[in-house]
Amino acid sequence: MSPRIAVPVFPGTNSEDETVRLLRDCGGDAELVHWSRASHLAQYDAYVLSGGFAYEDRVRAGAIAAHDRMMDAVVEGARGGKLVLGICNGAQILLEAGLVPGTASARKPTAAFARNAPYPHFVCRHAFVKLVQPPSRSPITAGLAEDALVPAWVAHAEGRLAATPEHLDEIVRGGHLLFVYAHADGRVDDAAVPNGSALGCAGLVNREGNVLAIMPHPERDGWNFNHLDRRGEGDVLAPSGGAALFRSFVAAVS
């Protein structure tokens, strides 16, 4: 039996269907696990936390969900080495749960994805994220090329990495900064950062490399029809673009 991937659905999650669809189109055995079936989560081999507004983003994005019983299995699994990918709200939850960067004990956050700056509004725009660690830094990115550029959509109001100077220093020294915002040609500068994120951070990984939190949505630019101008190989319905990260994730799970 192939390893099974769970996409947990919290009240307020809104990107679960396309996340499961792209995982499946990339060869993964993925399914939704609804909050009323939280006790089933432990039996899965890997987790993808999808986008949305779990528990209405009350207090801070991801703050309530991080302490939901749904997260017990995810935290336990992450400690045991299971692969966990969090996208947007999923990423916010992973930071709030302290799994990423994971420099303190579990459920003690040392960084957060905070309100965008300088303007605090929700921003939806296309972006590229650049891999700034060796692909082998995380099994989840092991299938990507060196310096890989992954297309994705930014769609959040709280995506600015915020932490104390000491914790930011830890993030850099520990190689936790995995993805930064970049231009289409790979250049990295402030203009590429949509939200004032510290270090231009778009994605963080934990020390062990098995938990990855990424703010922009690769799955929303994950099929040829999402980007007919830049289409990759194959049919218009075939996965491409942002699917590269999902393929790499599925390969690492398998």
Place this chain on the structure above:
Amino acid sequence: MPMRRSNNPARRRPVPPLVSGLSGARNVALRDDEVQRIAQRLGREPTIVELHAFDAQWSEHCSYKSSRHHLARLPTSGKGVVLGPGEDAGALHLGTHDGERYAVVVAHESHNHPSQIVPFEGAATGIGGIVRDVLCMGADVIAVADPLRFGRADRADGHARYVARSAVDGIGAYGNAIGVPNLAGDAYFDEGFDENCLVNVVALGIVKESELIHSFAPKGAEEWAIVLVGKATDPSGFGGASFSSLTLDAQEAELNKGAVQVPDPFLKNVLMRASYRVFAMLREKKVAAAFKDLGAGGIMGCSAEIAAAGGYGAEIDLDRVNVAVDGMPPEVIAVGETQERLLWVLPPDVVDDVVRIYNDEFTLPEVAHNARAVVVGRVTAQRRYVLRYRGAVVMDVESEFLTGSIRDELPYTEVIRHAGPAEELPAVDVESVFPRVLAHRDVASREPLYRRYDAVVRGCTVTPRGAGDAGVLAPVPGSRLGVALAVAGNPRYGRIDPGYAAEAAVLEAMRGVVAVGARPLGLTDCLNFGNPRKPDQYGAFVAAVDALARAAAELDLPFVSGNVSLYNESASGDAVPASAIVACIGALDDIERTVTPGLKKGNSALLWIGSRELCAGGSVLADVLGLHGALPEISYAGERAAVAIVQDAIARGVMRSCRAIGGGGMLTALARLAFDAMLRGRSVGAEIEFGNPLCEAGGFICEVSDESEIDLAGVLRVGRTTHGRTLAVNGVRFDLDRLHQIWSSPLAEIYP
């Protein structure tokens, strides 16, 4: 069931003197003659609950009493129509995938008055309501759109800016949270909307045609259960329907705040997903049911209509309604317009399963205080609408008298078709004027506004809003079918000629859909006009309906859904600029054939396909230069020919890029094609020669790879694309980066 007089508390309630007292009371819009008519029909004085019920049902908002007989002139049928107007949403045949016929469900409404007073909540509940209209047809909600008309938001501290910002934030907050992409929309800023903004909303859904759910109790529904689902009923939104049917008066605005509903997109997110689960369960069990949004008139309006539309009556026990606070009077429970509620009519054997899905599987009571699904009543064979409260009957009327069409034949002044002077256009200094056109409030980039909206959730977006003249989605996973959506309605035209503006709106929306390579399927409209009791303002409405009917007939496009919003006028009694706002829905058999954004390659031919009449009337150019002039003539034959040429070029595979010519004229459309290329990393410019490229005559500007493939009759070659970031017009060279900066800046002031 006959009313028992002895223990009926409502009967003992002191009913104020019938005529002057009640109809003059605050938030009751019933006229004196209407109250008399009710009393006569009942053979007694109406109860308080009944008065409020009729107040809601007979409001303009619910009854369309002064518009329905005019709307009957709109064409609503055709081979693509799966469901015409009459239910909560219409439906059009999109195409077939895997042997299944799919329909696009579409609804179009306004939320103008609430948005003027509490813009965040007003606009958010606009999205919330329109989404329910599509959801209750059994459809997956796939997109929303928001045609917006604001006042002078360029003034930093005015109320208009507050409205413009907060309404947009409300739309974003709601749509983003429920996970429905914003696919299309437009925005105009005009002093005519300073005191009365327009917030129109459109929603699209996708459903297998065999699985549509209707909003009327089906055959054999006697004694079926009526199940209320969603948010606990609270006192918010009491009097909303009649509120929408009064003119806004700044002094009353504060008093009316209680009539505005409170949005809860978090609950809606869960409610939508729970309803999808219920749809699947009902399909599995092959059970018929009816589902309807609670809108104007609350529990009473919805349950009365869902029953009466099937030829039944209903009996509702108000004590079973899940309420947020105790002690609400029965009329508030019955007609209050608390958001996030829907109503099912279900056969008894599936009731427990449905209630379990909402309450246990999707834990509604934990998601929001006392939210749940609850059986509140039953469908009855007698055609009476009965409400009980604390054991007594508080309302007992003929259901068709309550919901049936009442009609106000109001006098109106015939609007004289505008015939401006056919003046010669002055020679235009493109070098100085074009930047002013690009920076005009009706032309400047809308991106600062719509980037606050999620454009891509659901992962189905092919062309997001702004990148083309219509947004394009691939709504059926695993299928190549595509759906396109564009909206239009130009208040500059509306000020000059309401009928012309309505026709132009149909044409502009249709061209938008054609420009992305889709086949127009049908239309929706929202008619935003002034006071029907003022003959000139009512005349503008009548002229617009006639014009929509003419345009739809000429283009063979049916109207499948729509809405009327009257009483849009300022305190001084001036109506808003005549605003027939139109949406056009298009289909693509194969999303691969869509025309993608932006110029593609240097040295392609640039063709102007369609009307090139050089008139300035109503144009941005006229506004910039302070000109008045004739409106460009509409030629439907010319329009159909232009569409055929564009569609043929796409079918032959020679169309590289295309934009419809609208505000700011051909040169603006061309600049936008160049901007779209630039944003995608392609440096493609253009070089053109044309007398006055800022006229808004209509037609399309097209980049084609091979002119020989095109029938050049009716087509003008205006130039070619070039390598590099310049736009050369009649020898004047513009730097594209600079033009983009000019175009992008103005709205960033309002939406930083």
